[in-house]
Amino acid sequence: MQRAVIVLRAKNVQFKVTYIDLRDKPDWFLEISPHGKVPVLVVDEQPLFESSAIAEYLDETVIPQLHPTDPMKRARNRAWTDFVPDFSRALGGVSYARDQEAMQAGFKLARQRLDRLEEAIKLERGNDGPYFNGDQLCLVDAAYAPFLQRFTIVERVIQSGLLNDYPLIQAWTNALLANAHVIGSVVAEFEEIFTENLKRRQSYAGTLLHTAPADMQTAV
Numbered sequence: 001m002q003r004a005v006i007v008l009r010a011k012n013v014q015f016k017v018t019y020i021d022l023r024d025k026p027d028w029f030l031e032i033s034p035h036g037k038v039p040v041l042v043v044d045e046q047p048l049f050e051s052s053a054i055a056e057y058l059d060e061t062v063i064p065q066l067h068p069t070d071p072m073k074r075a076r077n078r079a080w081t082d083f084v085p086d087f088s089r090a091l092g093g094v095s096y097a098r099d100q101e102a103m104q105a106g107f108k109l110a111r112q113r114l115d116r117l118e119e120a121i122k123l124e125r126g127n128d129g130p131y132f133n134g135d136q137l138c139l140v141d142a143a144y145a146p147f148l149q150r151f152t153i154v155e156r157v158i159q160s161g162l163l164n165d166y167p168l169i170q171a172w173t174n175a176l177l178a179n180a181h182v183i184g185s186v187v188a189e190f191e192e193i194f195t196e197n198l199k200r201r202q203s204y205a206g207t208l209l210h211t212a213p214a215d216m217q218t219a220v
């Protein structure tokens with residue numbers, strides 16, 4: 001969902017967001033979302049699902065092109081975008097670990113995935129960034145931003161210093177979180193909603209949080 005919004009914003013497309021309560025999905029949504037998942041992009045009454053398919057469709061139909069123009073570079077960008085589910089699951093293993101022991105195991109896997117990504121940035125980029133390909137936000141950036149943003153919130157709570165060993169990813173994360181399209185891709189109270197979710201999911205990180213408003217639900 002957030003990836004699609006970042007891409008729509010980066011392309012200056014007019015759009016309307018409808019948030020779905022994923023614990024109580026409306027019938028109209030289930031009719032247009034084959035797997036009952038967000039995001040769904042409706043274009044001229046035709047629904048499109050899957051973040052990557054939506055991002056690719058937007059990149060083919062609306063300027064500015066966010067993928068690199070060189071076919072080899074573009075393919076490698078797609079390959080690194082395909083790494084996002086593995087990467088986000090690993091960070092989730094830290095964020096949603098139920099206790100300290102599980103969190104330690106989470107760090108181990110997260111480090112393996114962060115090693116891969118840090119190396120990729122080093123090899124792929126050949127410039128100072130700060131984004132994945134250089135000084136312009138691209139589709140790979142839009143794919144990783146939501147997970148790096150969530151992990152940054154978790155990190156403020158757990159203060160593990162995990163990203164200190166990954167200077168390229170840390171600098172990339174800082175640039176993404178300062179980007180107006182990324183900032184505007186979530187609701188203003190996103191951090192409260194996300195931290196409330198950490199608590200609701202009984203994560204160890206959630207237990208480190210103190211007071212927070214009750215009964216908030218995420219729709220992102």
Ligand SMILES: N[C@@H](CCC(=O)N[C@@H](CS)C(=O)NCC(=O)O)C(=O)O
Nearest residue numbers: 022036037038039049050051052220
């Ligand atoms: N591969 C899909 C994954 C989408 C996905 O897992 N969406 C989650 C929220 S981030 C969802 O809608 N979950 C609701 C459910 O599975 O019932 C994509 O990238 O679009």
